[in-house]
Amino acid sequence: MKHHAKCASRATAFMFVASLAALGLFVPATVSAQTARDKVEAAKVAKKVEKARRAGERAEKEAQEALKDFRKEVAKYERLHAVQLARLGTRDPALVQEAMARAIVSKRDDAKPGDIFERDVQPLFRRLIAEQLKGPDTAAAREAVGEGNPTEEGSPPVLVRVNAAYPAGASRSTVPPSLLLALPPLPACLQYLFVGRDLILVDSVAQIIVDFLPAAAPALVSR
Amino acid sequence: MNGARVGQFGRLLLVVSLAQCALWNGPPRTEAPPPPERATTGARAGRLATLTLPLTAGSVRFAVIGDTGRGNSGQIEVGRQMAAFHKEFPFDFVIMVGDNIYGADAPVDMVAKFESPYKELLDAGVKFQASLGNHDNPNQRFYKLFNMGNERYYTFRPPTGGGVRLFALDTTYIDKAQTDWFEKELASSTSDWKIAFFHHPLYSSGRTHGSSLETRAILEPLFLKYQVSAAFSGHDHFYERVKPQKGGIVYWVSGAGGSLRKGDIAPTTMTAKGFDRDYHFMLVEIAGDELYFQAISRTGVTIDSGVVHRPGAPVKVPAASPVPEPVLVVPAPVPLATPVVTPTPTPAAKPTPLG
Numbered sequence: 001m002k003h004h005a006k007c008a009s010r011a012t013a014f015m016f017v018a019s020l021a022a023l024g025l026f027v028p029a030t031v032s033a034q035t036a037r038d039k040v041e042a043a044k045v046a047k048k049v050e051k052a053r054r055a056g057e058r059a060e061k062e063a064q065e066a067l068k069d070f071r072k073e074v075a076k077y078e079r080l081h082a083v084q085l086a087r088l089g090t091r092d093p094a095l096v097q098e099a100m101a102r103a104i105v106s107k108r109d110d111a112k113p114g115d116i117f118e119r120d121v122q123p124l125f126r127r128l129i130a131e132q133l134k135g136p137d138t139a140a141a142r143e144a145v146g147e148g149n150p151t152e153e154g155s156p157p158v159l160v161r162v163n164a165a166y167p168a169g170a171s172r173s174t175v176p177p178s179l180l181l182a183l184p185p186l187p188a189c190l191q192y193l194f195v196g197r198d199l200i201l202v203d204s205v206a207q208i209i210v211d212f213l214p215a216a217a218p219a220l221v222s223r
Numbered sequence: 224m225n226g227a228r229v230g231q232f233g234r235l236l237l238v239v240s241l242a243q244c245a246l247w248n249g250p251p252r253t254e255a256p257p258p259p260e261r262a263t264t265g266a267r268a269g270r271l272a273t274l275t276l277p278l279t280a281g282s283v284r285f286a287v288i289g290d291t292g293r294g295n296s297g298q299i300e301v302g303r304q305m306a307a308f309h310k311e312f313p314f315d316f317v318i319m320v321g322d323n324i325y326g327a328d329a330p331v332d333m334v335a336k337f338e339s340p341y342k343e344l345l346d347a348g349v350k351f352q353a354s355l356g357n358h359d360n361p362n363q364r365f366y367k368l369f370n371m372g373n374e375r376y377y378t379f380r381p382p383t384g385g386g387v388r389l390f391a392l393d394t395t396y397i398d399k400a401q402t403d404w405f406e407k408e409l410a411s412s413t414s415d416w417k418i419a420f421f422h423h424p425l426y427s428s429g430r431t432h433g434s435s436l437e438t439r440a441i442l443e444p445l446f447l448k449y450q451v452s453a454a455f456s457g458h459d460h461f462y463e464r465v466k467p468q469k470g471g472i473v474y475w476v477s478g479a480g481g482s483l484r485k486g487d488i489a490p491t492t493m494t495a496k497g498f499d500r501d502y503h504f505m506l507v508e509i510a511g512d513e514l515y516f517q518a519i520s521r522t523g524v525t526i527d528s529g530v531v532h533r534p535g536a537p538v539k540v541p542a543a544s545p546v547p548e549p550v551l552v553v554p555a556p557v558p559l560a561t562p563v564v565t566p567t568p569t570p571a572a573k574p575t576p577l578g
Binding site for chain 2: 035038045046049097147169171174175176177186191204205
């Protein structure tokens with residue numbers, strides 16, 4: 001009986017000491033492992049950003065023909081935007097959004113998907129997006145697309161349709177900076193955004209969807 | 224006798240195990256508001272927690288808030304606390320690190336989610352300088368009280384100068400136009416203190432978001448090239464001061480001015496100080512080569528404070544240490560359970576250097 005109690009006491013003491021040791025040693029081991037992972041991941045992402053920069057420059061050279069029409073359509077939209085903004089004059093800028101949306105939708109009431117993302121340029125966009133969002137070194141970029149993406153964040157739903165408003169209060173996906181380096185640059189009046197996997201073009205003042213490329217991104221990942 | 228010992232060991236073991244469970248799993252991650260009984264100290268009772276900032280004549284003084292725009296009780300109480308501290312520490316401006324207005328942003332929402340919670344400060348002439356978060360309509364750049372000059376990203380110098388320049392960035396959309404602009408502004412700035420503020424943290428121990436590695440890959444090289452001294456961000460809904468990173472830059476996450484994810488800080492070795500139990504705001508004072516900071520909870524409790532020596536600036540004392548690395552000095556932490564309260568304002572005490 002006495003022997004059993006002694007054994008139980010030793011076993012309990014061992015478990016107690018082991019628990020303390022685990023508490024003292026395992027926490028720092030875990031946190032330093034996380035920091036090391038962060039450093040490794042950060043180095044990968046930095047390399048990837050450089051690759052993205054080069055990919056953007058390469059695309060400029062290789063796909064000039066397809067990009068020519070895209071740029072022409074973007075420039076056409078930029079002119080429309082500038083004219084409508086000028087017409088609104090000195091109105092309180094805070095109230096410009098709605099007026100701009102009305103004006104642009106009335107001027108583009110026959111606009112349809114693919115007017116700007118024309119058929120010829122779509123494969124280029126899909127390739128550039130795939131290069132930046134698929135593969136082993138793209139986890140951070142895919143996470144970024146998920147962050148703020150209205151389909152991921154319990155945000156008001158965004159109806160992806162040409163001329164539809166990007167709803168007030170809907171969150172915005174973070175467009176990975178590496179992807180922005182690879183994609184053709186846009187004028188200040190337009191922005192790329194993701195809604196789910198769709199790449200959309202949004203008017204930065206009117207907050208309307210100008211065009212979209214469906215299922216452009218691979219499946220989203222959340223952290 | 225032995226049986227009693229076994230029982231004692233058993234109880235001890237249970238306590239240790241429970242403590243471990245609490246550490247590993249962390250408290251539940253929710254956006255739940257803090258318990259109401261804790262909202263009765265600080266400014267509400269007309270008393271202030273101790274101010275640790277030195278109040279040096281001619282210094283640059285500002286506050287930092289992030290992820291605020293909900294119009295909820297947490298935001299309103301932080302606003303009250305800020306107003307109370309403003310009486311003792313008259314800061315000129317507040318930087319907002321994004322997610323300034325969640326959801327709808329019609330004029331009535333701007334009142335409920337911004338103008339009303341900070342009415343006292345606005346009435347006192349405090350300027351708010353906003354940066355955009357992923358929940359913000361970019362057209363907030365046109366909203367006069369955010370002082371963004373109609374731009375998604377901009378730079379300004381504080382009214383008191385002090386060799387300080389601040390840069391507000393839009394990290395939801397870092398296109399080439401923005402990085403080109405940022406580089407040009409950094410290159411032409413002659414200010415000693417270059418401080419960036421933006422939404423997505425380059426370094427964060429948040430379980431929900433954590434470090435924005437893509438953003439870091441773009442911005443950090445510019446920070447290093449042009450000697451940015453410090454950076455403030457939000458996005459993760461807690462307070463975190465990160466240990467000095469490359470170039471000695473200190474990063475803060477201050478994303479719980481109106482949003483809170485309790486227990487969202489995962490332990491990492493880069494955390495110098497973290498607080499994820501309640502809403503908070505920050506006060507900052509820059510005097511010469513020193514940046515003093517104080518993070519204050521919704522209830523007026525000091526959750527972190529200290530002083531950062533400007534990276535790259537010569538260290539005057541101690542003479543024995545010629546390394547130009549930033550010196551981070553943090554006073555002993557103030558217990559969280561019992562707010563430090565001074566019934567009558569007293570001259571502010573300087574933080575005690577610990578080395």
